[in-house]
Amino acid sequence: MKTPVCDYEGSDYRTRFWENQGREYEDLTERIAINRMMPPTGDTLIEIGAGFGRLADEYRGYKRVVLMDYSSTLLAEAREHLGDDPKFIYVAADWYKMPFVDNLFDTVTQVRTIHHAADVPALFKQLNRIIRPNGNYILEFANKLNLKAILRYWLGRQDWNPFNHDPIEFVELNFDFHPTYIKEELTKANFKHGRILTTSHFRIGFLKRTIPTGFLVWLDSVASLTGPLWQLTPSVFVHSVPQKSGGSATIASVDAFFACPETGEPLTEIDGKLTNSKGQTWEKKNGIYDFKNPVS
Ligand SMILES: C[S@@+](CC[C@H](N)C(=O)[O-])C[C@H]1O[C@@H](n2cnc3c(N)ncnc32)[C@H](O)[C@@H]1O
Numbered sequence: 001m002k003t004p005v006c007d008y009e010g011s012d013y014r015t016r017f018w019e020n021q022g023r024e025y026e027d028l029t030e031r032i033a034i035n036r037m038m039p040p041t042g043d044t045l046i047e048i049g050a051g052f053g054r055l056a057d058e059y060r061g062y063k064r065v066v067l068m069d070y071s072s073t074l075l076a077e078a079r080e081h082l083g084d085d086p087k088f089i090y091v092a093a094d095w096y097k098m099p100f101v102d103n104l105f106d107t108v109t110q111v112r113t114i115h116h117a118a119d120v121p122a123l124f125k126q127l128n129r130i131i132r133p134n135g136n137y138i139l140e141f142a143n144k145l146n147l148k149a150i151l152r153y154w155l156g157r158q159d160w161n162p163f164n165h166d167p168i169e170f171v172e173l174n175f176d177f178h179p180t181y182i183k184e185e186l187t188k189a190n191f192k193h194g195r196i197l198t199t200s201h202f203r204i205g206f207l208k209r210t211i212p213t214g215f216l217v218w219l220d221s222v223a224s225l226t227g228p229l230w231q232l233t234p235s236v237f238v239h240s241v242p243q244k245s246g247g248s249a250t251i252a253s254v255d256a257f258f259a260c261p262e263t264g265e266p267l268t269e270i271d272g273k274l275t276n277s278k279g280q281t282w283e284k285k286n287g288i289y290d291f292k293n294p295v296s
Pocket residue numbers: 005006007008009013048049050051052053054055068069070071074093094095096110111112113116
């Protein structure tokens with residue numbers, strides 16, 4: 001059975017959530033965290049759930065940048081914003097069925113999306129498969145153990161317990177995670193988790209309205225360094241490295257890139273079409289590879 005997906009097709013996410021919505025502080029603190037964790041240059045990077053490409057400019061040090069998302073309309077917005085820069089590759093796909101060969105990516109980033117994952121172990125398994133040995137996985141997750149949730153729980157204004165390690169689905173297909181749960185699942189999926197940064201320490205309307213954004217972002221960037229000690233902010237970044245050996249560590253050949261989301265076999269592109277051995281074909285339409293719906 002297909003794992004349910006939170007579908008943003010046709011969504012106004014960019015204008016409703018980001019544009020002129022007073023979230024410059026969150027946006028800037030996330031960029032700082034990514035840049036602290038991500039090697040600035042490399043061969044191939046993928047952002048999982050890249051949406052409209054909000055963070056794409058941070059990845060320009062990489063030779064190839066894959067923006068992958070389930071929503072082709074958000075990817076079309078990314079493409080419109082980034083133009084025809086050949087560095088960027090747009091892929092509409094489901095993160096439970098990633099259409100890439102094993103060990104392809106130097107760096108994987110994932111920001112503000114894992115809260116839509118109903119099956120975290122399946123997602124981590126796919127990610128471990130596509131990241132190179134000693135590559136980087138930079139994950140931001142929504143932390144259920146945040147100060148606001150703790151206070152609300154203690155005051156009896158929230159029925160779920162933020163100290164419990166299980167994910168909490170507060171709205172359908174929207175989960176908050178306990179840091180311990182994320183670390184345990186990363187370990188089970190053969191990742192070694194390392195550096196932790198906390199962000200959005202000052203995500204409080206009054207502070208954001210009264211303190212100049214640049215100063216608040218700077219304060220956050222300092223407070224962020226306490227991440228290894230405690231994680232009580234609504235947003236947490238964790239850096240992990242996949243542990244691989246033997247056959248699972250074989251690097252993809254230079255030409256291999258896409259793989260069939262169903263069978264895993266490598267796919268070769270001919271005239272914008274990719275066909276597997278069973279005759280199923282996926283195609284590139286308007287600059288976006290569509291691996292959600294085979295054309296035949
Ligand atoms: C809240 S948006 C975040 C977008 C972007 N990361 C950002 O921070 O601006 C969540 C994104 O996750 C994507 N998403 C949700 N489930 C997905 C899945 N199963 N496979 C791929 N993308 C998915 C959605 O389409 C959406 O663009």
